[in-house]
Amino acid sequence: MVNFAKMMDNVKASEIRELLALTQRPEVTSFAGGLPAPELFPVQDFKKACDAVLDEQGTVALQYGTTDGWAPLRKQIAERMLAKNSIHADPKDILLTAGSQQGLDYAGRVFLDPGDVVIMESPSYLGAINAFKLSQPRFVEIPTDENGMIMSELEKVLATTKNVKLIYVIPDFQNPSGRTWPLERRKEFMEIITKYEIPVVEDNPYGDLRYKGEFLPALKSMDTKNLVIYLGTFSKILAPGTRIAWMCANPEYINKFNLLAQAAVLQTSTFGAMAVSKYLEMFDIDAHVEKIRAVYGHRAGVMVQAMKDYFPEGVTFTDPDGGLFTWAVLPDYIDTKVMASQCLAKNVAYVPGAGFFPNGGNNHCMRLNYSCAGDEQIVNGIRIIGDIIKANLK
């Protein structure tokens, strides 16, 4: 009998993965995923970038590289964070990672001992919950409203909770809720964490994908005490298949992440990083992001209108300003996991909300993704879900 490490007791197969497997049938309209729309990938431009890298620096691209990652790409990232997020960062303060998921794993491992507290929005990103679980922490959830985390609740928790080692937040177009923190709340948050001096992971995979309203500064741009670990990625604005993302943090933190990365994985792909760097050099990524925003913004609008048309009274949902998701809250006696099977029988899928709450409960919510479906699919799918909700009403 082989014994596995105790930590593995926390690691279970994700119900969502099992659900997603069922949604692969071609007849299913799936709002369950969170994938970028593949028809928008700049395949031919990316190919030109790969060709240029291999023609110009092929032996460098195929060789081992440094743990921090391809230096010209880190410089481009620093410039882009300044232009888009008002973040002043030195390329030395950036570490490339294989997707932001790896950044979450690193953050958990560097900051959390078993039993330590990690604070998250309620609900929050399922993948972050799973990554942090590997460090066996205690999760404390902060209630949210339509403007994200409620800061008075955060302050209450920090004033009364020991061993808070990390706070994880997604201020822009949150996964799963689709909500965005207004400027005032960002300022309040930074005042609070500056007072308590707790490290913060600001996960911003969707920040560029704003469809409505003004871009807001990143928490990291207001980070006078250098407590914020900013996670950015090319997965949603270019393509996820190359697994190129980054962490940006103060030199002390980045040094720890770098040492961990050396031991855990040596480095991200040299070729992948150089291809992304060359793409940024050869093409206008902002023009490309503009195309994505137009398509996703349209699809978000179609879904929200369909929800207004077909969801019954008593159901609330987010009208997102950006990102990939909307979130619906049903009467609390409806179990969205049970309802998911009813919907799947009618060939429509969504993700039940419970998995996004680290401590469980909240069985009456659902996450809906609109980035990968056409207008007609969206309207028909939402109509079917609406009918099933109505059939479940008491």
Added chain:
Amino acid sequence: MVNFAKMMDNVKASEIRELLALTQRPEVTSFAGGLPAPELFPVQDFKKACDAVLDEQGTVALQYGTTDGWAPLRKQIAERMLAKNSIHADPKDILLTAGSQQGLDYAGRVFLDPGDVVIMESPSYLGAINAFKLSQPRFVEIPTDENGMIMSELEKVLATTKNVKLIYVIPDFQNPSGRTWPLERRKEFMEIITKYEIPVVEDNPYGDLRYKGEFLPALKSMDTKNLVIYLGTFSKILAPGTRIAWMCANPEYINKFNLLAQAAVLQTSTFGAMAVSKYLEMFDIDAHVEKIRAVYGHRAGVMVQAMKDYFPEGVTFTDPDGGLFTWAVLPDYIDTKVMASQCLAKNVAYVPGAGFFPNGGNNHCMRLNYSCAGDEQIVNGIRIIGDIIKANLK
């Protein structure tokens, strides 16, 4: 004051990394690295493979994929392991990883709780020591001779040591020693671990790079109790820059690794895996490996001859049958770390051996890499090291 996780106390900057930084000066002949020779990378063929992937399945290559990794590549790997290593494996028993280093991290995390024992050859691969340190184990070293691990010593340790959770070995052309286990010793090892039922990591990055003698079957091919976790990689036979490697193990272990990978990193690069798969489909990798073997085999021969010519009596060294390294043992009063500075002053570099012993000591050894240097460089460099050894003799 921010507190980091206790585990991070174990994670220190590698002295070797600092040494390698000093060896970057162009006038330095470095035997310190362990890089494949970049002039042998099949850059133009790899470019054709990338182009074909992006032309034929671009939107798939740039999208998210499954955690286990691109299925056609896992099938190709299974076929190749059967042909080259006599390993019968189902593609379902394979998980792609971002380099074998990630496989080491996964093995440590899945099997080791703090204080558990991991057994290694003495000396062993520095990167494995560093990866396992993240799980805070106790390291027990098994003495070795010119034929690798001494099996009677292993049996003694297993008979008397509690909480042995993992055994890590490199039977082919070991890093750092360059030694290979003969068939008889492989059989003995498998008998012992079959008796004690301890999971084994068989790390085989160099197995294809044999210059002399007969290929020997992998431990995994004799694994009647399914205890061996086999690590293979494309880093040394194709290129390390894409970070595509694999783990092969029984379904129970692979399921654990897969769950961990889901939480820690989601997946390896879809595009990277598809490019490697397409390369294997379009080109003859065995013909390519043949070229590498010819070049490295020649360089190994030049280095060993130079050591015979220039190293004084009292120094022993490995005449490797394959791989990238030879290993020299000096009189035990010579500190190879001190001597490394003397050599660097003469523009020659190697890696002091102490770092390859998880519990320290053994300051009189050195690892020498021959894969990246020309004949004249090798002869001159070894002559200089030989002169410095002589100057240090009592």
